[in-house]
Amino acid sequence: MEAIVVDKLTKHFRRAYDKTLKGFFISLVKGEKRYKEFTALNNVSFKVNKGESYAIIGKNGAGKSTLFKVLSGIIHPDSGSVKINGKVAPLIELGAGLSRDLTGAENIRLNCAIFGLDRKRIEEVYPKIVEFSELEEFIHTPVKFYSSGMKARLGFSIAIHIDADIILIDEVLAVGDKDFKKKCYAKMEEIRDSGKTLVIVSHSLKPLRKICDRALILERGQVVDIGEINEMIDKYQDEKKTNNKKKKGA
Amino acid sequence: MLAHLMKYKELMYFLVHKELRIRYRNSLFGFFWTLLEPLGLMVIYTVVFGYLVNLNKGLPEGAYPLYVLAGLIPWTFFNNSVRKGTKALSGNASLIKKVYFPREIFPLTMLISNLVNFIPAFALVLVMAMVMNQPIHGDQLALLPGMILLQAFFTLGVALLVSVLNVYYRDVEFIVNLLMRAWMYLCPIIYPMSRLYSRDTDPVVQQLADLYWLNPMAVIISLYHGIFFPEQGVPAHPAVPGLWIIYTILVTIILFFAAWYLFRKMNRRVGEVI
Ligand SMILES: Nc1ncnc2c1ncn2[C@@H]1O[C@H](COP(=O)(O)OP(=O)(O)O)[C@@H](O)[C@H]1O
Ligand SMILES: [Mg+2]
Numbered sequence: 001m002e003a004i005v006v007d008k009l010t011k012h013f014r015r016a017y018d019k020t021l022k023g024f025f026i027s028l029v030k031g032e033k034r035y036k037e038f039t040a041l042n043n044v045s046f047k048v049n050k051g052e053s054y055a056i057i058g059k060n061g062a063g064k065s066t067l068f069k070v071l072s073g074i075i076h077p078d079s080g081s082v083k084i085n086g087k088v089a090p091l092i093e094l095g096a097g098l099s100r101d102l103t104g105a106e107n108i109r110l111n112c113a114i115f116g117l118d119r120k121r122i123e124e125v126y127p128k129i130v131e132f133s134e135l136e137e138f139i140h141t142p143v144k145f146y147s148s149g150m151k152a153r154l155g156f157s158i159a160i161h162i163d164a165d166i167i168l169i170d171e172v173l174a175v176g177d178k179d180f181k182k183k184c185y186a187k188m189e190e191i192r193d194s195g196k197t198l199v200i201v202s203h204s205l206k207p208l209r210k211i212c213d214r215a216l217i218l219e220r221g222q223v224v225d226i227g228e229i230n231e232m233i234d235k236y237q238d239e240k241k242t243n244n245k246k247k248k249g250a
Numbered sequence: 251m252l253a254h255l256m257k258y259k260e261l262m263y264f265l266v267h268k269e270l271r272i273r274y275r276n277s278l279f280g281f282f283w284t285l286l287e288p289l290g291l292m293v294i295y296t297v298v299f300g301y302l303v304n305l306n307k308g309l310p311e312g313a314y315p316l317y318v319l320a321g322l323i324p325w326t327f328f329n330n331s332v333r334k335g336t337k338a339l340s341g342n343a344s345l346i347k348k349v350y351f352p353r354e355i356f357p358l359t360m361l362i363s364n365l366v367n368f369i370p371a372f373a374l375v376l377v378m379a380m381v382m383n384q385p386i387h388g389d390q391l392a393l394l395p396g397m398i399l400l401q402a403f404f405t406l407g408v409a410l411l412v413s414v415l416n417v418y419y420r421d422v423e424f425i426v427n428l429l430m431r432a433w434m435y436l437c438p439i440i441y442p443m444s445r446l447y448s449r450d451t452d453p454v455v456q457q458l459a460d461l462y463w464l465n466p467m468a469v470i471i472s473l474y475h476g477i478f479f480p481e482q483g484v485p486a487h488p489a490v491p492g493l494w495i496i497y498t499i500l501v502t503i504i505l506f507f508a509a510w511y512l513f514r515k516m517n518r519r520v521g522e523v524i
Binding site for chain 1: 258348
């Protein structure tokens with residue numbers, strides 16, 4: 001049984017030159033194009049099985065976050081289809097889904113409500129989220145005063161507690177401190193073992209070898225290869241090395 | 251259409267609660283504080299337009315402050331919902347970029363929290379009328395829930411439109427602020443609507459007076475006025491007596507569905523352009 005089926009997914013972005021009505025009318029009068037198109041995802045297809053841990057690896061700008069946004073419904077694809085079986089908890093980039101002006105406590109309740117938890121369930125998971133994040137002292141401070149590490153803690157703690165079947169984790173652990181990272185990796189293994197589906201984007205490849213089963217290499221919006229995790233990481237690193245050598249040689 | 255939003259009632263409750271808490275700061279004084287603006291404006295308009303410019307002609311002696319407030323309170327409901335509605339999406343960019351949920355919840359909760367403000371504020375107008383010994387017309391008062399519903403749907407239609415437009419074009423906010431000012435003067439708030447038809451008014455205005463009622467907000471405000479001042483209610487059209495009200499209901503329904511459709515359509519790119 002698949003948790004995620006992505007078929008021939010393509011997404012173009014429009015990069016607007018001027019995001020105002022004034023700009024709109026000026027380019028209308030001048031008869032020029034208002035935006036240039038850019039292909040962020042190009043014919044991407046893959047499947048993630050239920051209970052599997054899956055990694056997406058690729059350089060900056062490869063389209064990893066865009067892919068996650070399409071999977072979680074934030075962005076609509078131009079063509080292709082996405083099928084999701086289960087509830088998705090997306091943890092996309094830093095400060096995932098946190099409202100700056102609200103306190104940590106309010107953000108927990110807000111996010112729980114967004115993911116459809118009822119009041120009783122919210123009160124049940126609230127203390128667990130606070131405990132896991134280790135932010136008791138700052139829980140009534142507005143999130144705008146949080147460091148990026150603190151936001152990552154809060155975001156991660158929320159995502160793993162909202163009763164999701166599929167958890168998408170995008171580079172959120174890049175900023176946490178060592179101890180918390182360790183705790184998160186341990187938690188991810190625990191989540192995987194409990195039968196939930198994990199999809200992870202990370203620049204620290206080493207922990208992925210331990211957590212993930214398979215990986216997808218993404219380059220400029222296109223799938224390069226899909227396969228067993230260690231194989232894929234080796235391939236990705238080899239390519240990077242040869243690319244670097246080429247650059248040095250040139 | 252609204253049914254799928256019921257899944258998110260906990261979220262809507264949270265957002266409305268947050269909005270009201272910020273405004274009231276958990277106190278009754280906070281509620282009166284939100285009335286300070288319309289009450290202050292009432293005093294200013296009474297002094298400037300009631301005494302200095304004499305816009306009160308056509309109203310019973312001393313009734314001008316009540317007339318102003320009876321129009322200003324519904325107008326404030328509309329004005330605040332639309333102005334805050336403009337920023338309902340763009341002000342929540344950090345959330346919209348990272349999680350998905352029906353985004354019409356933002357303008358909708360903005361409307362609900364302003365509605366929660368409006369109802370006790372309008373009750374205060376009724377109290378003021380009783381204190382001032384101004385008769386309240388029960389037959390019109392019975393229609394109050396209908397008036398509020400009509401205004402709420404009209405307001406939501408406008409708020410949906412401006413909220414999503416403001417994501418695509420950031421200067422929509424300035425234009426909305428300017429238009430709302432003009433719109434207020436096109437509604438019978440600081441002047442009695444009977445001035446349009448009075449004999450000393452410019453004949454051109456008298457001839458075109460019927461066009462005035464093409465503005466749904468003018469009709470809605472006059473409906474509220476009718477509770478206290480029957481002669482300032484929505485005038486009967488010579489051919490079809492309830493024409494302006496029927497027209498306003500139709501415009502509201504069309505606007506609401508058009509706004510909903512456009513919101514849905516433009517919503518598709520909100521996650522990336524915001
Ligand atoms: N909302 C957007 N509008 C326009 N271009 C975007 C948008 N989001 C991402 N992009 C572009 O799409 C490409 C892929 O971005 P992203 O998915 O964030 O890459 P990654 O997460 O792999 O580093 C980048 O070139 C980026 O500039
Ligand atoms: Mg990224």
